[in-house]
Amino acid sequence: MSTPTTPSVAHTLTANLQQIRVQIARLDAQAMARQSGFLQRTPRKIPLPDFLLALVALAAEATLSLERIAAVIGLVARLTYTKQALHKRLNATVEHFLAQVATALFGELGQSVRTQGWLRPFRRVLLHDSTVQALPDHLADLFPGSSNQRQKKRAALKIQFIADLLNATVVHCALSGFTRNDQAAAPDILAVTRPGDLILRDLGYFALPVLAAIEQKDAFFLSRFKHGVRVYDLTGQPLDLARELKAQGRFDREVLLGANRVRVRVVALPAPEAVANERRRKARANHDGRLNPSREHLCLMGWNIFLTNVPRAVWPAKALASLYRLRWRIEMIFKAWKSHLGLRQFNARSGSLLCLSVMTKLLFCVLVYRFCQALELLGDTRRHISLLRLARIIGQCACLFAVTVLELTPAQWLEHHLTHHLFYEQRQDRKNYFELLAELNAGLG
Numbered sequence: 001m002s003t004p005t006t007p008s009v010a011h012t013l014t015a016n017l018q019q020i021r022v023q024i025a026r027l028d029a030q031a032m033a034r035q036s037g038f039l040q041r042t043p044r045k046i047p048l049p050d051f052l053l054a055l056v057a058l059a060a061e062a063t064l065s066l067e068r069i070a071a072v073i074g075l076v077a078r079l080t081y082t083k084q085a086l087h088k089r090l091n092a093t094v095e096h097f098l099a100q101v102a103t104a105l106f107g108e109l110g111q112s113v114r115t116q117g118w119l120r121p122f123r124r125v126l127l128h129d130s131t132v133q134a135l136p137d138h139l140a141d142l143f144p145g146s147s148n149q150r151q152k153k154r155a156a157l158k159i160q161f162i163a164d165l166l167n168a169t170v171v172h173c174a175l176s177g178f179t180r181n182d183q184a185a186a187p188d189i190l191a192v193t194r195p196g197d198l199i200l201r202d203l204g205y206f207a208l209p210v211l212a213a214i215e216q217k218d219a220f221f222l223s224r225f226k227h228g229v230r231v232y233d234l235t236g237q238p239l240d241l242a243r244e245l246k247a248q249g250r251f252d253r254e255v256l257l258g259a260n261r262v263r264v265r266v267v268a269l270p271a272p273e274a275v276a277n278e279r280r281r282k283a284r285a286n287h288d289g290r291l292n293p294s295r296e297h298l299c300l301m302g303w304n305i306f307l308t309n310v311p312r313a314v315w316p317a318k319a320l321a322s323l324y325r326l327r328w329r330i331e332m333i334f335k336a337w338k339s340h341l342g343l344r345q346f347n348a349r350s351g352s353l354l355c356l357s358v359m360t361k362l363l364f365c366v367l368v369y370r371f372c373q374a375l376e377l378l379g380d381t382r383r384h385i386s387l388l389r390l391a392r393i394i395g396q397c398a399c400l401f402a403v404t405v406l407e408l409t410p411a412q413w414l415e416h417h418l419t420h421h422l423f424y425e426q427r428q429d430r431k432n433y434f435e436l437l438a439e440l441n442a443g444l445g
Helices: 006-026 029-036 048-058 066-077 083-089 094-106 182-191 208-216 241-248 273-285 295-300 319-340 351-378 387-395 398-406 410-421 433-441
Strands: 124-135 155-164 169-177 197-200 220-224 251-257 262-270 303-308
Touching: 006 048, 006 094, 006 351, 006 398, 029 048, 029 094, 048 066, 048 351, 048 398, 066 083, 066 410, 094 169, 094 351, 124 169, 124 182, 124 319, 155 182, 155 319, 155 351, 169 182, 169 351, 182 208, 197 319, 208 220, 208 262, 220 319, 241 251, 241 262, 241 295, 262 319, 273 295, 303 319, 319 351, 319 387, 351 387, 398 410
Parallel strands: 124 197, 197 220
Antiparallel strands: 124 155, 155 169, 220 303, 251 262, 262 303
């Protein structure tokens, strides 16, 4: 298969965006809006598909404003729509409505990667992680962040995101304050887990009851081992993992963990010496006395220890480290979003506008993520698509993105800008430059 050329890439992007238009038209947006509380009665002026199409078209822009969003909604609906009307429609439920829209739009249209070998047995590979962004302090009550030594309230936004690695689909997204940590969000995965799923998460989500619940759903997990969790053999006798590793050099055995005796497979592989020494250096350098590492903890830092319920017949021990590295894909997704797709550039004047702005940005971010998947499946297997480079390129083409979504010419889009955003607002409390100049010319200054 040939390497993607510029025309084929542009054609693929256009086809993806046209597919989004069709999918928006097919959505039961009113049912989603009512279920989320965003819609209390039948909309009289702006159909919800027009509202959503305008948001997708605007998603690539740097910073959104009520005036800007309202004007594009009016362009799509072919009528006049004011920022005051949009403001009245916004409330805190817009986040839940747009989260449902995102999972509906990007939850079923993915193109699956070719799965072979160790991933073949799984229907989906779910990556769950979060990213945090500081907010202005006036939003601290809605999105509480950490407090400083003077107990001053800070504001921070946390985005919880679950994606299917194999199909580039969105499974779950939600906004919260920083104080709802990943441990509290650990059970969120259970609402979307299906039989045959594989779930990859970092230690922030470690919760033994959740791991047990995942297995009860006939799904699978791969996690790191959390130091301090009690380990028992299958007879219920305490097991000294550090001593076992020193004696045997490796470990691959089913054990019982924690007070509830959750049965899991524990696999321990030696870490490279440089990695182990760096872990120990960081642990010793930590000035929090509560985290002072014990000898046992320092010993275990010399190992990569994994927990899974995937049988040995499916995954040999050597496979686990490579499989767990797939989790870094979501870190690259977040980096692409923040560095190139403007996720940090949102309007934080109010909580509802913030939610609208962030969720609109997420629509764009996820669309680029899926576009990367489509190009990868289209292209030469010897060359692979860089998500970060793709995000940088698409992030610089907001105008072309918008005209493609709305099926306009660049001239029509420019005319829309000039018509709605070229003029000073009429203000009673101040005069603009030309009003002042006219007064001076008239001798009134």
